[in-house]
Amino acid sequence: MNTAHAIKESKASAQAFFSMRDVHAYYGESYIVQGVSFEVQESEIVALLGRNGAGKTSTLRAIARAPQPRVTQGEIRLDNTALHTLAPHLAARAGVQLVPEDRRVIPGISVEENLIVAQVAKPLGWNLERIYEHFPRLAERRKQDAATLSGGEQQMLAVARAMARDIKLLLLDEPYEGLAPKIVQEIESIVAQIKTLGITTIIVEQNAIAALKLADKAVILDMGQIVFTGNAQDVLDDRKLRDRYLAI
Amino acid sequence: MSGNLVNALTLQVLTGMQLGAVYALIALGLTLIFGTLGVVNFAHGALYLIAAYLAVFISTELGFFAAVFIVPALLFMVGWGLERGLIKSFYSRPHTDQILVTFGLALVTEEGLKWAFGSNNIPFPLPQWGTGIVKLQEYLPFLDGFVAFPKWRLVMILVALTVISLLFVLLKFTRFGLVIRAGMRDSGMLRFLGVNISQRFAVVFGMGALIAGVAGVFGGPITQVSPDVGMHLLVPSFLVVVIGGMGSLGGALLSSLILGMALSFTAEYSAVQQIIVYLVAVIVLLVRPRGLFGKQGVFE
Numbered sequence: 001m002n003t004a005h006a007i008k009e010s011k012a013s014a015q016a017f018f019s020m021r022d023v024h025a026y027y028g029e030s031y032i033v034q035g036v037s038f039e040v041q042e043s044e045i046v047a048l049l050g051r052n053g054a055g056k057t058s059t060l061r062a063i064a065r066a067p068q069p070r071v072t073q074g075e076i077r078l079d080n081t082a083l084h085t086l087a088p089h090l091a092a093r094a095g096v097q098l099v100p101e102d103r104r105v106i107p108g109i110s111v112e113e114n115l116i117v118a119q120v121a122k123p124l125g126w127n128l129e130r131i132y133e134h135f136p137r138l139a140e141r142r143k144q145d146a147a148t149l150s151g152g153e154q155q156m157l158a159v160a161r162a163m164a165r166d167i168k169l170l171l172l173d174e175p176y177e178g179l180a181p182k183i184v185q186e187i188e189s190i191v192a193q194i195k196t197l198g199i200t201t202i203i204v205e206q207n208a209i210a211a212l213k214l215a216d217k218a219v220i221l222d223m224g225q226i227v228f229t230g231n232a233q234d235v236l237d238d239r240k241l242r243d244r245y246l247a248i
Numbered sequence: 249m250s251g252n253l254v255n256a257l258t259l260q261v262l263t264g265m266q267l268g269a270v271y272a273l274i275a276l277g278l279t280l281i282f283g284t285l286g287v288v289n290f291a292h293g294a295l296y297l298i299a300a301y302l303a304v305f306i307s308t309e310l311g312f313f314a315a316v317f318i319v320p321a322l323l324f325m326v327g328w329g330l331e332r333g334l335i336k337s338f339y340s341r342p343h344t345d346q347i348l349v350t351f352g353l354a355l356v357t358e359e360g361l362k363w364a365f366g367s368n369n370i371p372f373p374l375p376q377w378g379t380g381i382v383k384l385q386e387y388l389p390f391l392d393g394f395v396a397f398p399k400w401r402l403v404m405i406l407v408a409l410t411v412i413s414l415l416f417v418l419l420k421f422t423r424f425g426l427v428i429r430a431g432m433r434d435s436g437m438l439r440f441l442g443v444n445i446s447q448r449f450a451v452v453f454g455m456g457a458l459i460a461g462v463a464g465v466f467g468g469p470i471t472q473v474s475p476d477v478g479m480h481l482l483v484p485s486f487l488v489v490v491i492g493g494m495g496s497l498g499g500a501l502l503s504s505l506i507l508g509m510a511l512s513f514t515a516e517y518s519a520v521q522q523i524i525v526y527l528v529a530v531i532v533l534l535v536r537p538r539g540l541f542g543k544q545g546v547f548e
């Protein structure tokens with residue numbers, strides 16, 4: 001590798017706010033994330049797309065440093081911090097917040113207690129007052145066991161819980177999945193607000209059109225590998241690409 | 249109801265509570281450790297054993313009150329150190345490995361104590377203020393005539409009630425407790441929220457050991473102090489946890505009370521008393537396979 005090239009490359013990695021380089025990850029013996037690389041600039045929203053089983057959730061989990069899938073190779077960096085060596089709670093403290101596919105609100109404790117446990121470790125984001133201003137439904141149900149919330153309310157709580165933390169990179173895994181259209185609208189408007197706040201976001205969505213309209217960039221995964229990186233609008237315009245990888 | 253019957257019933261209920269109290273203190277630690285860390289700690293009886301031995305020596309040297317403070321503190325450190333040093337490496341291993349290593353620890357402790365102090369019972373004299381009897385009729389006006397109960401057994405009940413209340417307050421009304429309760433339900437999500445839950449769970453292991461320590465100090469004079477006491481207590485305490493529902497604190501309390509009562513009320517029929525614990529376990533588990541308050545998916 002010549003020097004000029006090396007300098008250029010180190011400059012590029014210093015510039016990208018978030019980057020994944022050649023990341024490989026396994027669930028036990030099954031090889032799922034197969035050399036994924038992409039970059040996200042600060043305040044950008046990236047739609048991470050692909051068919052069922054393409055490896056979208058696995059990629060987000062690798063970024064959030066979930067114990068599974070296990071990352072065996074590659075680098076993940078956020079704002080000059082190496083994430084790939086961190087334990088999940090340290091990745092969270094470095095600013096990564098995953099809103100998981102299955103929401104994972106904590107049952108047996110109240111809505112408010114779900115928000116409080118998000119504020120045990122620094123750095124903190126919105127305080128409870130501000131959260132309740134943005135999520136009035138949660139304010140009404142603050143004393144209720146989180147397990148008794150409807151699916152849509154649980155999704156709101158999962159997003160609200162993320163906002164309770166100081167976020168550098170928000171990972172939204174199918175925030176609209178399985179929700180009634182009216183609730184989808186509510187969550188969409190919350191996500192739109194997140195966009196105006198300039199929070200760097202990676203959003204995974206089955207409903208690719210909705211995600212693409214919101215996003216600046218798109219990354220398409222297929223069988224654990226990246227098959228497209230570019231502008232969100234390009235995917236909206238490219239029927240063939242969508243037919244091939246997205247089934248929309 | 250005749251006065252004699254009321255008297256007898258009162259005594260049996262108190263005896264049941266006292267028997268249940270020792271099991272409850274051990275079972276609380278067991279179920280707390282299982283509920284947070286997912287580990288069945290078969291070394292828990294050995295922690296009681298260590299506490300009882302320590303209590304004998306410390307109370308002869310420094311007095312009983314010194315033992316009350318020093319032994320639980322030492323046990324906290326033993327438990328915490330055990331978790332950080334050894335048990336921690338077994339979380340990702342099958343339950344059978346966890347059982348083997350904790351059971352192994354229990355055997356090593358038992359044999360070590362046997363080697364150092366012999367297999368015989370070591371006398372654990374009660375502190376002066378704890379000897380003698382309490383005349384229950386002076387406190388319970390419905391009793392008829394003279395009804396006596398050993399003072400120390402009453403102390404045991406009160407200590408257990410105090411520990412249980414403190415634990416309840418800690419878990420229910422403090423932020424530490426909230427994090428632990430949340431962690432019992434979804435430790436992975438707490439990590440995604442930046443909480444170093446493993447560190448807090450190590451503290452819980454320490455607390456479980458501390459409670460076994462309290463049980464050892466106050467229970468030692470009742471259960472005797474000899475190397476086989478640990479195992480003798482562990483088996484019924486483990487059944488208490490299973491009957492109550494693995495990981496359920498309320499379940500452990502209720503079932504230790506049930507077992508205490510069952511033992512107390514069958515005391516006159518020693519053949520029945522020998523098997524009553526198992527009988528209760530079988531009946532409860534037939535009706536409720538997860539125990540009284542067991543949660544779906546736990547240990548299945």
Ligand SMILES: Nc1ncnc2c1ncn2[C@@H]1O[C@H](COP(=O)(O)OP(=O)(O)OP(=O)(O)O)[C@@H](O)[C@H]1O
Nearest residue numbers: 027030032050051052053054055056057058059068
């Ligand atoms: N815990 C696991 N153990 C083994 N394999 C897994 C596990 N979780 C996911 N996989 C496999 O990894 C592959 C990618 O799964 P992943 O959940 O990342 O896909 P996805 O793109 O999020 O799909 P979907 O759109 O259905 O959510 C799938 O083939 C899946 O079966």
Ligand SMILES: [Mg+2]
Nearest residue numbers: 056057058101
């Ligand atoms: Mg998925």
